[in-house]
Amino acid sequence: MMPKNFLPITSTQVFIKHDHRACARSAMEAAHQLCAARGLRLTPVREKVLELLLESHQALGAYAILERLAQAGFRSQPPVAYRALDFLVEHGLVHRIEKLNAFVACNQPQAGHAPTFMICNNCHQVAETPGKQASGTLGKRARAIGFHIQSTVVEAEGLCAACQAA
Amino acid sequence: MMPKNFLPITSTQVFIKHDHRACARSAMEAAHQLCAARGLRLTPVREKVLELLLESHQALGAYAILERLAQAGFRSQPPVAYRALDFLVEHGLVHRIEKLNAFVACNQPQAGHAPTFMICNNCHQVAETPGKQASGTLGKRARAIGFHIQSTVVEAEGLCAACQAA
DNA sequence: ACAAAAAGGTTATGATATAACATCTCTAAA
DNA sequence: TTTAGAGATGTTATATCATAACCTTTTTGT
Numbered sequence: 001m002m003p004k005n006f007l008p009i010t011s012t013q014v015f016i017k018h019d020h021r022a023c024a025r026s027a028m029e030a031a032h033q034l035c036a037a038r039g040l041r042l043t044p045v046r047e048k049v050l051e052l053l054l055e056s057h058q059a060l061g062a063y064a065i066l067e068r069l070a071q072a073g074f075r076s077q078p079p080v081a082y083r084a085l086d087f088l089v090e091h092g093l094v095h096r097i098e099k100l101n102a103f104v105a106c107n108q109p110q111a112g113h114a115p116t117f118m119i120c121n122n123c124h125q126v127a128e129t130p131g132k133q134a135s136g137t138l139g140k141r142a143r144a145i146g147f148h149i150q151s152t153v154v155e156a157e158g159l160c161a162a163c164q165a166a
Numbered sequence: 167m168m169p170k171n172f173l174p175i176t177s178t179q180v181f182i183k184h185d186h187r188a189c190a191r192s193a194m195e196a197a198h199q200l201c202a203a204r205g206l207r208l209t210p211v212r213e214k215v216l217e218l219l220l221e222s223h224q225a226l227g228a229y230a231i232l233e234r235l236a237q238a239g240f241r242s243q244p245p246v247a248y249r250a251l252d253f254l255v256e257h258g259l260v261h262r263i264e265k266l267n268a269f270v271a272c273n274q275p276q277a278g279h280a281p282t283f284m285i286c287n288n289c290h291q292v293a294e295t296p297g298k299q300a301s302g303t304l305g306k307r308a309r310a311i312g313f314h315i316q317s318t319v320v321e322a323e324g325l326c327a328a329c330q331a332a
Numbered sequence: 333a334c335a336a337a338a339a340g341g342t343t344a345t346g347a348t349a350t351a352a353c354a355t356c357t358c359t360a361a362a
Numbered sequence: 363t364t365t366a367g368a369g370a371t372g373t374t375a376t377a378t379c380a381t382a383a384c385c386t387t388t389t390t391g392t
Binding site for chain 2: 016118120127137142145150151153156164
């Protein structure tokens with residue numbers, strides 16, 4: 001039987017040591033499948049941006065992405081990065097971290113999730129924990145005042161376990 | 167007896183019809199008291215910025231504040247607004263809304279609270295609901311992975327009760 | 333009165349994001 | 363298979379948000 005307060009912290013939990021390459025590879029595969037299934041075009045720029053984010057396992061700003069794109073032979077005007085990011089965010093392959101004005105790859109792309117993020121102020125990694133829309137405290141508060149939630153931002157800054165130890 | 171899931175939605179709940187002037191006046195008074203108690207200086211610019219935010223009952227961007235400051239006879243270089251805002255945010259009199267790159271007055275200035283915000287996409291008012299640090303789902307998730315939370319951002323966008331009706 | 337600290341004034345620039353419009357490239361229907 | 367339309371990309375320019383750096387003024391503690 002599962003423990004009472006089971007939280008599905010998965011292999012996608014960034015702070016936990018794991019094989020980044022394998023993790024990135026499987027996320028990229030998931031992205032391809034998702035796009036195929038929905039008839040979306042994961043064009044070269046879009047794929048490259050996703051790849052960069054998956055590799056880094058950190059939040060990257062649009063201009064940091066732009067630099068890396070340029071190094072990889074893509075054009076380097078801001079709209080190039082922003083358009084790719086818009087696409088990826090719209091389809092849930094990437095999330096925007098408001099607190100950082102930056103972006104992270106989603107490691108479990110799927111519809112209708114409302115993830116929460118833990119941002120380590122020391123190692124600058126960002127962990128995503130899965131969440132359902134309107135669950136928990138926020139949903140409760142919204143219902144209490146008749147507020148209809150369309151989207152949520154839930155982010156915590158602090159120190160991950162490893163960085164506390166060090 | 168109080169209902170089981172009692173949530174302290176107070177008179178400070180912006181979406182609910184109330185006397186803005188009285189509300190702003192009392193919040194301003196609370197700010198003065200708080201500053202007196204802590205030996206902080208609520209200088210003219212700082213007070214004016216807080217007043218502007220209390221009046222508007224909406225989130226205002228730094229440059230919107232700057233315009234209004236200029237109209238009121240203050241200098242209008244960006245640092246003027248940002249410094250005042252820094253002070254007010256630091257001491258909990260104003261909160262930053264990350265999703266909007268904007269600021270709202272806190273209607274219940276007090277130490278150690280970690281409020282959550284509901285942003286109406288129609289009337290653009292922002293409601294603050296009180297919250298305690300590390301309570302609820304986010305705290306649970308953090309503990310599950312040994313993450314030490316230093317600060318949180320919890321914001322929901324959607325439609326307030328009044329705007330749903332209309 | 334004076335030194336130190338805090339606040340404010342000013343210039344310049346950095347960082348983030350989008351508008352607008354031209355061109356290219358796929359896809360699907362004629 | 364041509365061609366219209368949608369979607370994607372290229373490019374220029376500019377809007378929006380935020381801070382660095384340095385100097386002067388005001389306040390506070392001694």
